[in-house]
Amino acid sequence: MGLSAAKVKVGDTHEQVLVDDLTRTQLVMYAGASGDYNPLHSDELYAREQAGYPGVFAHGMLTMGMTGRAVTDLVGADRLKKYGGRFRVQVWPGDTLTATVTVDAVRDEGGEHLVDLSVVTVNQKGEQVFTGNATALLDA
Amino acid sequence: MTVERFPIEAGHILLFARAIGDPNPIYADPDTAVAPPTFVQASAQFDPDYSLRPKPGQPWMGSAKEPSQLAGGRDEGGSGGSRSGGTGLHAEQHYEYHRPLRPGDVLSATSRSGETWEREGKRGGKMTFSENIIEYRDQKGELVVTARSVGVRTGQVVA
Numbered sequence: 001m002g003l004s005a006a007k008v009k010v011g012d013t014h015e016q017v018l019v020d021d022l023t024r025t026q027l028v029m030y031a032g033a034s035g036d037y038n039p040l041h042s043d044e045l046y047a048r049e050q051a052g053y054p055g056v057f058a059h060g061m062l063t064m065g066m067t068g069r070a071v072t073d074l075v076g077a078d079r080l081k082k083y084g085g086r087f088r089v090q091v092w093p094g095d096t097l098t099a100t101v102t103v104d105a106v107r108d109e110g111g112e113h114l115v116d117l118s119v120v121t122v123n124q125k126g127e128q129v130f131t132g133n134a135t136a137l138l139d140a
Numbered sequence: 141m142t143v144e145r146f147p148i149e150a151g152h153i154l155l156f157a158r159a160i161g162d163p164n165p166i167y168a169d170p171d172t173a174v175a176p177p178t179f180v181q182a183s184a185q186f187d188p189d190y191s192l193r194p195k196p197g198q199p200w201m202g203s204a205k206e207p208s209q210l211a212g213g214r215d216e217g218g219s220g221g222s223r224s225g226g227t228g229l230h231a232e233q234h235y236e237y238h239r240p241l242r243p244g245d246v247l248s249a250t251s252r253s254g255e256t257w258e259r260e261g262k263r264g265g266k267m268t269f270s271e272n273i274i275e276y277r278d279q280k281g282e283l284v285v286t287a288r289s290v291g292v293r294t295g296q297v298v299a
Contacts, residue, residue, distance in 0.1 A: 034182045
């Protein structure tokens with residue numbers, strides 16, 4: 001169920017909408033599944049009155065988790081060797097996020113076929129919210 | 141953070157996949173399920189001392205009658221409050237996977253501090269970065285995932 005080495009080439013891109021009009025309920029779902037109950041992400045009163053933010057915002061790890069879907073949809077769910085990145089700006093309820101995965105390199109290492117990917121997730125204003133890289137195993 | 145026992149469970153994988161909006165059917169079938177890429181973050185559920193989870197009988201940083209149970213009223217500005225601005229945020233996260241995780245795996249996790257550095261930020265004033273490395277091992281003691289996070293503490297609210 002991986003991606004075949006013969007089918008990828010450097011410069012290939014894969015674009016995917018991750019979420020359209022992000023709901024506050026999705027933030028609550030992520031809190032419950034991950035165990036990160038930081039009230040900044042689910043408690044509007046706390047986020048505004050106590051912490052001084054305009055309101056609740058998404059866990060960075062929700063953005064990274066949603067972005068991971070664009071990577072695993074491309075390479076397969078059990079093929080990742082590395083995945084990492086940087087949180088650029090906050091993601092807010094109502095945001096629409098789109099990820100673009102780009103093939104940076106296709107290489108062999110230690111008898112394995114590998115693909116290096118870069119990934120950029122932007123919001124509806126085109127601002128980068130998450131930028132990262134991944135390395136995955138390819139099928140022969 | 142130390143987690144002695146983090147069982148990888150099919151139901152938890154399904155809930156996590158739903159939470160990140162991933163409808164891939166692989167996550168719904170216990171026979172095919174693998175952990176999504178960021179799943180080990182949910183080891184927080186199995187950390188008895190995890191600070192970002194309310195605990196029975198203890199005041200919680202989030203709101204109840206007041207915007208925070210820890211603040212002791214807004215005018216007093218108690219220890220839990222951060223009304224004056226400044227907060228800890230997640231800046232970076234990196235994973236190295238040594239093999240896929242499947243239901244039935246039982247992990248343990250140990251963390252250690254990495255480097256710390258400072259920078260002047262445009263939006264947040266002085267920013268202090270600190271690195272934390274978590275190693276996840278399976279029931280045989282083999283390293284399965286290495287996670288490196290970078291947290292940032294800012295001098296003022298960034299939004």
